[in-house]
Amino acid sequence: MRRIPGTADLSSLISEAGNGEKFALAKLISEIEREDSGEFRKALFQNLKDLGFSGEDSKTIGFTGTPGAGKSSLIGALSFEFLKKSQKKLSIVAIDPSSNVSGGSILGDRTRVSLPARENRIYFRSQASQLELGGVNPHTYHVIRLLRHFFDYVFIETVGIGQNEIEVSKFADFSFLILQPLGGDQVQFMKSGIMEVPDAFILNKCDEVALANSSYYTLVTSLEFLKDTLKGKSLPKIFRTSVVNKSGIDELLDFILDFNVPKVKNNETNLQIQKWIKNEYGKFGLKVFFAHSEKFKKFSEFEEFETAFLDIIQSLLKD
Ligand SMILES: Nc1nc2c(ncn2[C@@H]2O[C@H](COP(=O)(O)OP(=O)(O)OP(=O)(O)O)[C@@H](O)[C@H]2O)c(=O)[nH]1
Ligand SMILES: [Mg+2]
Known part of the structure; x- marks a missing residue:
């Protein structure tokens, strides 16, 4: 045992x-x-x-994008600069599609950066996804919640666009969508992601200059079309990076380090508890949850919700 x-x-x-x-x-x-x-x-x-x-002051940053866009390479380059520039602590969770659990190969081949193995300010963890395309698995939320207690920043890498991007943006205080030049990514994004715009874009591989420039303008134009759906919010920022040339990395890191979490995002516990209830008890569970919503108001930790909810279920079963 x-x-x-x-x-x-x-x-x-x-x-x-x-x-x-x-x-x-x-x-x-x-x-x-x-x-x-x-x-x-x-x-x-x-x-x-x-x-x-306490995990309260920790920041969670999501990096999502189509396969091969350079997410891992970019996170590697950012981490390297992070250690030089900041005294803070960073952990990275890479969510691998089940079909391709790479054993935590965070760094792309040509762009490999070696992070000091003995450095205690950085921690890398890879987690298998249960979906084809790197969506989060049922433990992701708790793993990130744990890491937030120990690290100032938690970076999450997920593969995907559209639905998967939305999943990770629920945990993240800020989420980036990483695109590569003319990968057809923008078109896909326009098709699947209209409703849920990421907080900012990163156009990576800008060392491919001509392609990158035309992609940049396509993206700017596409975003102009979205203006109406943004309900008064300003257009998301677009960062241009190249891991090969090391361009744009500093600027992106400064942005991340200066970023303050808007307090409105702190509703994730409630979302997660609803998701858990729906998985375990289906629509019936959710009905019970909403019928007793007054009782849950005073809670902030997942486990407090969980215990209170299970008590209610127990008492219903007794009747
Ligand atoms: N030219 C160029 N190639 C890059 C750049 N960044 C990454 N790459 C290359 O793109 C390929 C994919 O990089 P990864 O970092 O593995 O991309 P990823 O998005 O993490 O890929 P998956 O996790 O498999 O979805 C590798 O061959 C990298 O060397 C860049 O800025 N410029
Ligand atoms: Mg990767």
Whole structure:
């Protein structure tokens, strides 16, 4: 039988993870990713609170884009600059499509940047997706929530455009859509993503100058058409980068480091609890949830919602 870490173990794992020790972090994440991790998760987040770790000031940044757009290379280049420029801590979660679990190969071939393995300010984790195209898996939310307690920034890489992009933007405080020159990405985006515009675009591979320029203007024009659907919001920014030439990376990183999370985005716990209820109890569950919504108002942590909801279900079953 497997042993769930006891309270003492848990506290020491948490403080080791707090120092960026990779084994402890990996252990905590593996426990969360187990099928029956409910009890462990409850104890873990309670312990984190008791030990004074709070995820509140951490920022989660999503990087989504079609396969091969250069997401990993770009995140690699950004991380490298991050370590030089900032004293803060960064973790990266790459969500791999199930068909292609690459064992965490974050860096593209030609653009490989080596991150110092002993550096405790950076942590990389790859997570299998349950969807064809890198959508998030049921544990992603909790894994990110955990990492937020230890790291100032959490970067998430997902493959996709349209629906998948929307999934990750629910966790992210800010989400980028990465496009490559004339990849047909823009057209796809126009088809599938009209309703949900990312917070900003990154046009990568701008070392392919002619193609990149024409793509840039296509994108600008496409966005002009979207103006009406943005309901008064300003048009999303477009960053132009090249990992090969190292151009635009600094500017992008400065933007990320200066970015302040708008408070309105902090509704994600509620969204996640609804998603969990729908998965476990279907429409009936959601009906129960909304019928008792007053009771849930005072909660902010996922586990508080979860416990209260299960109590209600228990009492319904007794009647
Ligand atoms: N010319 C050029 N090639 C790049 C650039 N950035 C990445 N690449 C190349 O594009 C290819 C894909 O890069 P990745 O970083 O693996 O792209 P990705 O979006 O993470 O790919 P998946 O995770 O497989 O979807 C690799 O061969 C990279 O070397 C760039 O700025 N310019
Ligand atoms: Mg990648």
